[in-house]
Amino acid sequence: MSTVEIEYCVPCGFRERAIDVQRAVLNALETDLDRVSLVMGDHGVFRVTVDGAAVYDKHEDDYDVDGIVRQVRERVA
Amino acid sequence: MSTVEIEYCVPCGFRERAIDVQRAVLNALETDLDRVSLVMGDHGVFRVTVDGAAVYDKHEDDYDVDGIVRQVRERVA
Numbered sequence: 651m652s653t654v655e656i657e658y659c660v661p662c663g664f665r666e667r668a669i670d671v672q673r674a675v676l677n678a679l680e681t682d683l684d685r686v687s688l689v690m691g692d693h694g695v696f697r698v699t700v701d702g703a704a705v706y707d708k709h710e711d712d713y714d715v716d717g718i719v720r721q722v723r724e725r726v727a
Numbered sequence: 728m729s730t731v732e733i734e735y736c737v738p739c740g741f742r743e744r745a746i747d748v749q750r751a752v753l754n755a756l757e758t759d760l761d762r763v764s765l766v767m768g769d770h771g772v773f774r775v776t777v778d779g780a781a782v783y784d785k786h787e788d789d790y791d792v793d794g795i796v797r798q799v800r801e802r803v804a
Contacts, residue, residue, distance in 0.1 A: 655762075669749075669750065673746065676765070680767060687763070688753070688763050690761060690762065
């Protein structure tokens with residue numbers, strides 16, 4: 651099963667957004683996953699990976715929780 | 728810096744409790760930590776570790792979020 655990591659910028663105050671994405675991912679895919687990790691970062695980072703592969707990056711993609719879950723689902727399947 | 732893992736029983740529906748502990752740990756210690764992971768488990772597990780060392784186990788300790796944060800803080804310091 652897969653590991654999801656949500657790296658977020660601590661000084662930017664992105665923690666609640668990270669918890670929101672975490673909850674949405676768990677709502678949809680909890681039984682398909684081993685773990686979901688919140689990773690403390692900085693410099694504006696907000697990045698979601700599945701088994702190390704990026705599926706969302708704030709610097710490249712618009713923020714859309716449902717879209718992130720779809721990307722995670724595709725990678726996990 | 729340290730890694731905290733919160734392993735919880737998925738079939739028992741312990742997810743929200745795990746997120747509550749995660750949030751309390753982050754509120755208190757976010758800048759002292761590398762990551763806080765939710766680990767999907769079963770068979771009634773609810774266990775918190777810091778760098779692999781158990782600081783709370785449902786089968787041994789009463790459930791007290793503030794107490795768990797104190798235990799994590801002691802291990803992280």
